[in-house]
Amino acid sequence: MSQSVSLQPQQCDPIAAVATPVGVGALAIVRISGKGVHELADRVFRKVNGGGPSLATSPGYTAHFGRLYDGDELVDEVIALVFRAPLSFTAEDMVEFTCHGGPVVVRQVLKLLLDNGCRLAEAGEFTRRAFLNGRIDLLQAEAIGEMIHARSESAYRTAVTQMKGDLSEKLGDLREQLLRSCALIELELDFSEEDVEFQSREELSAQIDTLRREVDKLVDSYQHGRLLSEGVATVIAGRPNAGKSTLLNTLLGQERAIVSHMPGTTRDYIEECFIYDKTMFRLTDTAGLRETGEEIEHEGIRRSRMKMAEADLILYLFDIATDKLEEEIADIRELRQTHPNARFIAVANKIDRIESSEALTEKVQQETSAEVIGISALDGKGIDFLKQRMGSLVKDLNKLHEASVLITSLRHYEALRNAADALQNAEELITRESETELIAFELRSALDYVGEITGKVVNEEILNTIFSRFCIGK
Ligand SMILES: Nc1nc2c(ncn2[C@@H]2O[C@H](COP(=O)(O)OP(=O)(O)OP(=O)(O)O)[C@@H](O)[C@H]2O)c(=O)[nH]1
Ligand SMILES: [Mg+2]
Structure with a gap:
């Protein structure tokens, strides 16, 4: 069973990390936390215009304009923000240097701090210290x-x-x-x-x-x-040439997947994210389902089935003008039975190819009891309604849990x-x-x-798994 980890506020060895993303920007933040960081900062920081107390004697929550020096060599002009334990993110003594945002500048500032006694922080180490010092609980750390x-x-x-x-x-x-x-x-x-x-x-x-x-x-x-935090795993499946890749492109609003009149165009699955009504859908376009002796296509179809097995939502696409509607109906019935946990929408595509699609979609609906939506992936007809229905699947769940925490x-x-x-x-x-x-x-x-x-009861292994997912500097 788990063992308890000490939650006594404590100041650990000084760590440093860049808290802002790598790249060019107006400003970047390099922060240091732990025992003696104020004195450590004073070794490299000199106030512009001199005067005033050193960082080590300054109260918490004060900002100081100055320069960082490596010996006599100027490294950058910065603002140093002083935090005093326990009133800081980690509950330790901290200093945040706001420096200029170029990748080389930032590297030089970090190097200076490492050369003067800091160790490079591990991924999530700042947040881990905040947790170990009782500033936040494990749930809040994960939420960050x-x-x-x-x-x-x-x-x-x-x-x-x-x-x-x-x-x-x-x-x-x-x-x-x-x-x-x-x-x-x-x-x-x-x-x-x-x-x-x-x-x-x-x-x-x-x-x-x-x-x-x-x-x-x-x-x-x-x-x-x-579904809210990871997105809805949505798989677009169907026979070759049903228009799956066309639908993916239409939903994304860009030509992401190759579309062609040749059946069997998509071999490996393609994954892209699509946001509708604040919810993320992880769309997967798959290889068309059919019997094949061709090795690569066969593997593609195996992957399509694997993706369908993991789906929260299956959009099963079929060509409404097909002469094999009975076969499609049988397939829809079977897929619904074999995937009872996934939400399912049968999408009748290419409605532009026939004069009236209602009678046919009705027939499919009656014989499969699946929800059927007619669209034209090519000219966009019915797409807004399809998106609305996708969104409402998530909303239905929303209503179930309206009051409670998730x-x-x-x-x-x-x-x-x-x-x-x-x-x-x-x-x-x-x-x-x-x-x-x-x-x-x-x-x-x-x-x-x-x-x-x-985190009232927790072991090292759990902590390592949680904090290793953070970036360095958080
Ligand atoms: N008329 C019409 N043609 C469409 C529609 N959607 C797709 N197509 C055409 O159908 C053909 C096949 O489209 P794809 O999107 O490549 O079909 P797919 O289901 O991805 O096919 P595979 O990758 O081979 O499984 C292309 O020629 C598309 O232009 C539509 O709504 N109406
Ligand atoms: Mg395709």
Whole structure:
């Protein structure tokens, strides 16, 4: 099981990193954090016009205009921002140098700080220190990472809510209730010789049941949370020449995939992101599905099927003017059965090729009970409606979870599922009138799993996995 990590505020060895992206810009920020960074900064920083206190004697939250020198050689003109522990991002002493934004300048500033006693920070080390010093909990640290990497407004919004601490608060409440149940039952263990019950088993069982429902709600929100943060995995599938690549290009508004009248044009799948109504869709154009003896095409089709198996949404495209409509209907039926977890839209393409498409789309809808939308990927007819329907699939899920906070990370999802299992075990043990030790063990496990999420109980391995995903300087 996990072990606790010390959460005592502490000042670790001085680290330095560039906090802004690599490249040319007006300004860049190089920051240093840890024990003795103010004195260290004073060795290379001289105020313009002299005078005033050194950085080491300046109060926190003060800005100082000056120059950085390597010996007598000027490196850059900068603003130094002084932070004093614990009132800084890492809760340690910090200095942020705002320097000029060229890649060479920034490298020279960083080198100067490294030469004068700093070590180059590891990925996420600043945020890791903020967590270890109790400035933020693990959920908030992860939210910062997710916010930085957000590619759609929905992903960004979800991360902001998490950073604000809504989920932390919710889990904190859960943990507190669990602790109370745990404490009472563990008290019974201490008095085991006297055979006392501090709380009736019915009461305990009812409490655990309420808690489990709360945990289950969070577990269920993962499906939606994941779609918002990672984007909706959307696969465009169908027979060769159905117009899949044309649809991809139309949705993206650019000629991304090769389109041709030759069946079997797309061999390997193509992935691109597309944002609609603040939600990101990860579109995958796939190789057309058909029997083939050709080796490369065969591999392409294997990959199409693999992508469909991972899809949140399948857009199955077919040519409405085909003379093989019955075969398409059979395929749609089969695909819906073999992919019960994916949302499914049957897209009748090339409606420009026939006079009226309604009767045919109706027929497909009736015989497959799939949602059917008629479009022309070529001239754009019906595309807006298709986009709206794609958006509303996500909105439907939205309504389900309107009030509650969302789980967006697999790590949280797994921990909560384990917690729910442990609570269920505890309930079963109570029903079977099992020994107090066993019930207490399950409750304690549930408590640990919930604690793992916010970092109340955590091990080095989890921390390494989380913070290695950050960039250096964050
Ligand atoms: N009339 C008409 N032709 C279309 C439409 N959409 C695609 N096409 C044509 O259909 C042909 C095949 O289009 P693609 O987009 O390459 O089809 P695909 O499904 O990607 O085909 P594969 O990659 O071979 O599986 C091209 O000649 C397109 O111009 C449409 O809405 N109307
Ligand atoms: Mg194609």
